Amino acid sequence: MQAGPASRPASNGGVIVFARMPSVGLLGVDAKLVHVEVSISSGLPRFEIVGLPGSEVREAKERVRAAIENSGYPFPLRRIVANLTPADWKKEGAGWDLPLALAILGAASVIPVERAARMVAVGELTLDGVVKDVRGMLPAARTAKRIGLPLLCSVDSLDLVRTIEGLQVFPVRSLRQAVEAVQGTCCGATVARESLALDPERREDFADLIEMEHAKRACEIAAAGWHPLLLTGPPGSGKTALGMRITSILPPLSMEEAVEVASIHSTAHLSTNVRPSLHRPFRNPHHSISASGLLGGGSYPRPGEVSLAHRGVLFLDEFPEFSRTAVEGLRQPLESREITVVRNQILVTFPAQILFVAAANLCPCGRSGTDETCHCSPALLQRYYSRMSAPILDRIDLFVEVARLRRSPFERTNGNPESSRIIRARVEAAWKRQKQRQPESVFPFNSGYSLQELRRWAPLTRQARDLLETAYDRLGLSTRAFHRVWRVARTIADLSGHDAVERDDVAEALQYRRRPSAWVDMKDAPGITAASLESNRTGARRLME
Template identity: 45%
Template structure:
């Protein structure tokens, strides 16, 4: 035969649409033409494939007119993942391989000049797409990528280290198939800092527990050295464990990043803490082809932004839509990519430019900022952004005597038990959606207010001038407080405590 079709997959954001690699051999002037909206990395495949085939002892059709079409033609293709299907297609077009076996496979892999298979980016995304499509094909990947893809249940994944192994399994007289890929062995989780190490700050510790139980965003405001970063770093140790579906989606997003998927982070809540010099593209994603940013890499976990007012204004404003809808759509002139971004924002900031607002007057570190300077510093955070942060908590400075006399608090394990119990109550009531993402009729249905609590909430909203969004966020926090107390109905104490977490930034 002079025409062969090999199935593969491209990457389009977190999607992995099917690609048909069509290889045609014809008489005419010798040439190698690759079409199908391929970028430079894909077009360079001709040189890698030619060298790999020759090094492995296979004939390259030098005297034929070779046309490789990557269909569909309007789908952009990038990276070297099409090296393996092109090489196999060239051999199949010469009639050397078993066509029936080839039709049951999907192949992806980059070739070295010696024919070795190198890992491809986004192996988990490829596997999840193959599982969703339900074509029943076997996925053939380089060994390292196959170990990543094998985390997906119900999918036949085969591992190969060299082009010759794939070809040998596809020969008409082949007796053995490629070995089945085995998932990477689980790595023991790294030690998480314990909440017992934070002395004092009872109010902030309570806010952290509520944030963990309901998935709420949290802003910690206080002078330097009061424990804001310590508190934030202990949040992952309080969060409920990830479900397998959450872990797969999170790992698939990690696999799209330049750093790739790390087996040590399997089924652990992501923790992302970018420096305040990060651009808006670094936070929300971008590039060509579009890559996920920090908010998507923190999907299902925590995004910690220290020194919040020091971030570029454009970067902070880019967080507004993802905080509201849980995803980010990156639009370019030629294509669009959508990534999930349901992260838990924890931010920390000083109350003023010098940082010492709120410390005892007269001391060597007392604040000397003018009211205008304090207001100008705090205005770096826009009202719409602050309105989307569920809880705003002051972390006050403690005197040396208070700090030394403070007893160790509850350890993370004890608090995590209460958080898990509250999250389980919410899950039984409303499914996998945490309280922080309840909206519309579901919020009204799952957050019933006692009459006195409703009166208190309406009065506070009127006096403090909350927006409708702010009112609903207080109601969600109150729902979580009631869950921690194992109460079906939200009472006055739950609403009163939730109101305290909706305070404005401290001023002079």
């Protein structure tokens, strides 16, 4: 990487000194390479930062000045202009302090500008020159590894960046040590990837839930094929308990996936000390969350709960209580598995490969489905159900109504309920079959199959074809719902070890398209409208051919 000339004559007879220091800036969940350029020229003492700096970056002028002076180096009393290039997007955070200070010292001939231009520096400076950890170090380390430059960062970041195999790191405690690293008087280390181990088994286990075999089976299918799931039922029926345990039947993350997930979390202002974990993320936001909090956004785009659940579970308890705007915003991520946000002329795409699970009562008062009498008026029910529009419900693969337990929890059950470990083994086997079919796919799960992939990878037996054709006609399934039943049937066949989708697989998949009994009179429940009932068997044959 070219450092540029150290100095050149100015038009006014003085000398302009120039230095460049590579760094990185966060844009969404990615770290982009940014060059910190510093020019020192004759004129009244003045320090300016250009290149769309945010408020924290503008404040760096005083921190950098004090840190340089308190570290024993002279601060140039001339006109200093620092440019953060490219200048077409806003730079935020305190991680620019260290590259700014080193670029100034390079322009002041304290450090060699050629060596400075071959390192990536990220870190915050205190007034006495101590280098501190900053948010987003994992994506910064990944970018440094990708462009092939060593990373100069705080020693507090070392444990975190150890997960990036082959990255050369110069961990420093102070600005003076950073200067020595650039001068070559101290050596960096090429880190070996730190292995991650699963934490002890979580206490939530499916073995704790009794007489819920139908609901647990639906959770298994959802996990095996990455299918969206909606649990309905009265309060206390176990919907939340089921949702909280789904991560226990998901296979662990790979090392690369764990680093990716931790990188996303490290950009979300959650903490500077985000450690990669092999456990899949589980996010359970409160129903009062805003649309930007759920989907991502803000004046400077940051990931929302959907992206924080990437490669894990997003559980929306009390689903109808979420704002209509937030719920409708889930249409794109449920289909494309990513979210595109535009704020202040900045376009950012957040990953959103989520296993979506929602839970809802059958009515606002919660008495529907119990022995008590529901007093909700039709108008109140209409408002309650309208928050779950037909397009959203049509994107959900599995609908399960969970009934209250009719026996005492202290009564002994016949046999031992299956543990999460046993269910997870079947899910892992189903994942293996799907990955063998599409080994190069970034999303090999059945829920993402296109129509062409369904025809290729989910062949139907004659009996299964006839049943699916009949269901399309009599149930009035939409085209999207028809494909979703087919995908769910493929997952059920994978769990059973079938190469082709059989009639029993389709029959079980159709059971999960049944809406809760309390919804059958609602007009916006997909699959039962007058228009959808006009579908016929000819249309079904055309979709399967």
